[in-house]
Amino acid sequence: GAVVSQHPSRVICKSGTSVKIECRSLDFQATTMFWYRQFPKKSLMLMATSNEGSKATYEQGVEKDKFLINHASLTLSTLTVTSAHPEDSSFYICSARVGGAYNSPLHFGNGTRLTVT
Amino acid sequence: GNSVTQMEGPVTLSEEAFLTINCTYTATGYPSLFWYVQYPGEGLQLLLKATKADDKGSNKGFEATYRKETTSFHLEKGSVQVSDSAVYFCALSPNNAGNMLTFGGGTRLMVKP
Numbered sequence: 001g002a003v004v005s006q007h008p009s010r011v012i013c014k015s016g017t018s019v020k021i022e023c024r025s026l027d028f029q030a031t032t033m034f035w036y037r038q039f040p041k042k043s044l045m046l047m048a049t050s051n052e053g054s055k056a057t058y059e060q061g062v063e064k065d066k067f068l069i070n071h072a073s074l075t076l077s078t079l080t081v082t083s084a085h086p087e088d089s090s091f092y093i094c095s096a097r098v099g100g101a102y103n104s105p106l107h108f109g110n111g112t113r114l115t116v117t
Numbered sequence: 118g119n120s121v122t123q124m125e126g127p128v129t130l131s132e133e134a135f136l137t138i139n140c141t142y143t144a145t146g147y148p149s150l151f152w153y154v155q156y157p158g159e160g161l162q163l164l165l166k167a168t169k170a171d172d173k174g175s176n177k178g179f180e181a182t183y184r185k186e187t188t189s190f191h192l193e194k195g196s197v198q199v200s201d202s203a204v205y206f207c208a209l210s211p212n213n214a215g216n217m218l219t220f221g222g223g224t225r226l227m228v229k230p
Binding site: 004107108 | 153158159160161162163206218220221222223
């Protein structure tokens with residue numbers, strides 16, 4: 001089946017530094033990938049839609065200059081948390097859709113646990 | 118706008134007990150409905166889906182029926198196992214919104230031996 005690989009699974013960084021998270025579709029091409037953030041005991045919040053070869057579409061309230069998204073190829077999207085602060089500590093998950101139908105399910109990566117000290 | 122409401126957890130059951138996790142939704146048009154499961158330390162995995170009214174999605178002993186009249190998609194399993202302990206998310210994909218998914222708040226299930 002379709003596999004979405006996310007790396008790293010865990011990262012600890014110091015406040016003020018930047019962290020890059022990779023999301024790869026291993027056996028399919030994904031023109032669109034999605035980045036979510038999961039707060040403790042709360043649901044997933046869609047942060048942005050990553051489009052191959054064009055700018056990402058950010059959800060309201062998400063700072064595009066802080067959460068940089070690059071989708072340079074059909075199998076890779078990256079999320080960079082710039083100048084990270086402790087409040088950015090969270091679980092970040094990417095996903096990609098296989099097939100173009102609106103009701104096609106998304107395949108998710110295993111997530112990245114970011115801790116900012 | 119679209120929204121999904123799930124019962125709050127945690128839900129604690131003994132092994133072999135019957136499980137129901139309620140999910141109701143608000144949406145325009147005719148959305149597709151999903152249940153995702155998140156095991157500890159992992160990302161979400163699709164558990165089952167239904168794309169139109171009265172459809173029943175099923176997988177691994179779990180079932181959910183798309184009820185348009187009650188705008189519900191309750192998750193059920195006749196006999197839970199310890200390995201079913203996870204967080205379960207109900208979600209919808211609107212008819213005209215392309216790849217968007219709206220998630221419910223998640224329900225943590227804990228199954229004790």
